[in-house]
Amino acid sequence: MILGFLAEGPMHGYELRRRMEQLHGYAHPVSFGTLYPAIARLAAAGFVRQESGPGTASARRITLHLTDAGRAELYERLRTAEGTDITDGQRFMVLLAFLSMLPDKAERDAVLRRRLEFLSQPASFFYEDGHPLKADDISDPYRRGILVSARATSRAERDWLTAMLTAGAKEPS
Amino acid sequence: MILGFLAEGPMHGYELRRRMEQLHGYAHPVSFGTLYPAIARLAAAGFVRQESGPGTASARRITLHLTDAGRAELYERLRTAEGTDITDGQRFMVLLAFLSMLPDKAERDAVLRRRLEFLSQPASFFYEDGHPLKADDISDPYRRGILVSARATSRAERDWLTAMLTAGAKEPS
DNA sequence: AGGCTAATGCATCGATTCGACATATAGCGA
DNA sequence: TCGCTATATGTCGAATCGATGCATTAGCCT
Numbered sequence: 001m002i003l004g005f006l007a008e009g010p011m012h013g014y015e016l017r018r019r020m021e022q023l024h025g026y027a028h029p030v031s032f033g034t035l036y037p038a039i040a041r042l043a044a045a046g047f048v049r050q051e052s053g054p055g056t057a058s059a060r061r062i063t064l065h066l067t068d069a070g071r072a073e074l075y076e077r078l079r080t081a082e083g084t085d086i087t088d089g090q091r092f093m094v095l096l097a098f099l100s101m102l103p104d105k106a107e108r109d110a111v112l113r114r115r116l117e118f119l120s121q122p123a124s125f126f127y128e129d130g131h132p133l134k135a136d137d138i139s140d141p142y143r144r145g146i147l148v149s150a151r152a153t154s155r156a157e158r159d160w161l162t163a164m165l166t167a168g169a170k171e172p173s
Numbered sequence: 174m175i176l177g178f179l180a181e182g183p184m185h186g187y188e189l190r191r192r193m194e195q196l197h198g199y200a201h202p203v204s205f206g207t208l209y210p211a212i213a214r215l216a217a218a219g220f221v222r223q224e225s226g227p228g229t230a231s232a233r234r235i236t237l238h239l240t241d242a243g244r245a246e247l248y249e250r251l252r253t254a255e256g257t258d259i260t261d262g263q264r265f266m267v268l269l270a271f272l273s274m275l276p277d278k279a280e281r282d283a284v285l286r287r288r289l290e291f292l293s294q295p296a297s298f299f300y301e302d303g304h305p306l307k308a309d310d311i312s313d314p315y316r317r318g319i320l321v322s323a324r325a326t327s328r329a330e331r332d333w334l335t336a337m338l339t340a341g342a343k344e345p346s
Numbered sequence: 347a348g349g350c351t352a353a354t355g356c357a358t359c360g361a362t363t364c365g366a367c368a369t370a371t372a373g374c375g376a
Numbered sequence: 377t378c379g380c381t382a383t384a385t386g387t388c389g390a391a392t393c394g395a396t397g398c399a400t401t402a403g404c405c406t
Binding site: 022024028087089090099100123124125126142143146149150156157160164 | 195196201257261270296299300318328333334337
């Protein structure tokens, strides 16, 4: 997420955190204890350059810039996304937010296809003796609510993914 | 989640992890490095009792039981849920999965109302100069997809929450 | 019966993240 | 002037993650 936002232009850590918070829909903000060490690691790896602004002594302002190596790293991470980056909705949403930066359309489509594949395999949230329970089988109204909401979510995203993959389709699968 | 599943009956850690994985829709499994220390903490606090099963020597099987104090703790955590437990969709889903265990309907409704309130306040994922961007204003197709999916999710959950709160309503707000 | 593979089950380790706190400047209203 | 909020960078202990190790049990093929 840091590499992605910095690819849009230089900014400070604080501004970065505000955007991260917004991208997560204010549901789960990233803490400073996560953000600043993460910036430090990216800087140590040469992906981010830190430039001191005015007021260097007491109240320091540090502007963060993405390096060429950082941009390459961003592309690489978008391209090779797998595991929880695909299966976890929050993580995948972050991927989507910056996916358009990946130049190759075939590679972008491949990412979408991996997500669609995961969403297409039938999965419930409650099981009995190994087989999934349907909404009608569940008496607990709250658990039924989980299933109903999840179904709606999955359907909406699958429809959108399918539309995206068939729209400008050059390679018929 | 551990307290909730153990409230349904005793089981070992491995079985616990499988159910946690299912409840998350296989999107983000909980690692053993998280689970076993968490069990140990709950046991140290007196919320969980560990009983050694057969094969005590080499291949030990430890069955976990919820204590009375553990059940009280579960109720308390369901009752007083706030912050990311309400705003974060994954966390709230866990809450929902065990909410029916909470005896008092008014307290259960209060939890739902907190979630509904959060979902009702208008929030986008992308902003420009402080004000939220609508789907039509966003040219990036992937970001538009994020908004479209999120809208569908939010609408489905809000509809369900509203239905739940008005259905067996005894207290007209 | 023997051997291979997968699943079950408990546990630890280093790296990462979380949540709370510390610190300083700037602006604004009572 | 006092208090509150926003901006801005950071630290620290506790919790979590992801990978790995290791032993036992179950199923399956030949």
